[in-house]
Amino acid sequence: xxxxxxxxxxxxxxVFKSRLxxxxxxxxxxxxxxxxxxxxxxxxxxxxxxxxxxxxxxxLFDVLREFNQQILPNTAGCYNATExxxxxxxxxxxxxxxxxxxxxxxxxxxxxxxxxETLKATEVLTNKGFxxxxxxxxxxxxxxxxxxxxxxxxxPLGAPIGSGMGILNPFNIETIVNFANVPIILxxxxxxxxxxxxxxxxxxxxxxxxxxxxRAEDPAIxxxxxxxxxxAGHLSRRAGRIPKSTxxxxxxxxxxxAQFEVSSNN
Amino acid sequence: MQITLNGKSASVVDGVKLxxxxxxxxxxxxxxxxxxxxxVVKRGDWDSQVLIDRxxxxxxxxxxxx
Numbered sequence: 098x099x100x101x102x103x104x105x106x107x108x109x110x111x112v113f114k115s116r117l118x119x120x121x122x123x124x125x126x127x128x129x130x131x132x133x134x135x136x137x138x139x140x141x142x143x144x145x146x147x148x149x150x151x152x153x154x155x156x157l158f159d160v161l162r163e164f165n166q167q168i169l170p171n172t173a174g175c176y177n178a179t180e181x182x183x184x185x186x187x188x189x190x191x192x193x194x195x196x197x198x199x200x201x202x203x204x205x206x207x208x209x210x211x212x213x214e215t216l217k218a219t220e221v222l223t224n225k226g227f228x229x230x231x232x233x234x235x236x237x238x239x240x241x242x243x244x245x246x247x248x249x250x251x252x253p254l255g256a257p258i259g260s261g262m263g264i265l266n267p268f269n270i271e272t273i274v275n276f277a278n279v280p281i282i283l284x285x286x287x288x289x290x291x292x293x294x295x296x297x298x299x300x301x302x303x304x305x306x307x308x309x310x311x312r313a314e315d316p317a318i319x320x321x322x323x324x325x326x327x328x329a330g331h332l333s334r335r336a337g338r339i340p341k342s343t344x345x346x347x348x349x350x351x352x353x354x355a356q357f358e359v360s361s362n363n
Numbered sequence: 364m365q366i367t368l369n370g371k372s373a374s375v376v377d378g379v380k381l382x383x384x385x386x387x388x389x390x391x392x393x394x395x396x397x398x399x400x401x402x403v404v405k406r407g408d409w410d411s412q413v414l415i416d417r418x419x420x421x422x423x424x425x426x427x428x429x
Contacts, residue, residue: 158394
């Protein structure tokens, strides 16, 4: 086995030692963010672009720099490709990164990603030199189309944002993985570390967790749990699980077992 | 003249440069991006961009977001 418990994650021109991407959404405080970054050991953290807030903007930026985070800006809150493209351009200008997590939702009730606008934004931003990580539903064909549009990573949801329901359609996630030529990052809907481990066992290349950590009763411990869950799932996938069988298969050899005379009275 | 700065009306002197408005509004320029009338203005152009009456400026920075 490699000396490193997990191999690096490569997204476009970027390489990350950790396969856990930390989402800063929903964090309770800057102090909580510091602990989460320390405990997840993530190297990539998502942020949103919002109107400048003199009380908050600089502190978040400083903490992310202190923990050597590569910043992954997103287009959260955008409802169409046009909004997403200008938000991405502003993020590139602010952060001097060509990475962008494209997130275009269709309504503020389900928060489900809009497949058509996401595809459009992915095409336009790829042509503008961005390295796009696209948040999508767990649709197998859409994942393929997003990859063909130039995305450097495809990020299917496990369940709706913040729902904590885990991976509702493991078959689709596994099928997306089997057809993909770019990293698949499970994004949204996870609730616990076992969900992260399952994502990795299904073959995902990484996991993004925000609400599951930031809204946990104890975010510091959940951050550590997610770190370990991602590593465990990654190793489990690499190790190769035993096939599932509808019959029991004895693990102990029968040969060599002693024979005993048993009285019928017993 | 009047401009709109992050959705609010503001009075500024005629001929003011975009960079001057940014420095009045933001503590520092790190991690900041600016749109003028819906178009991104590159950092290198902030100090030469002259504003005109009714310009709409959005000054953005990072915020927590998943």
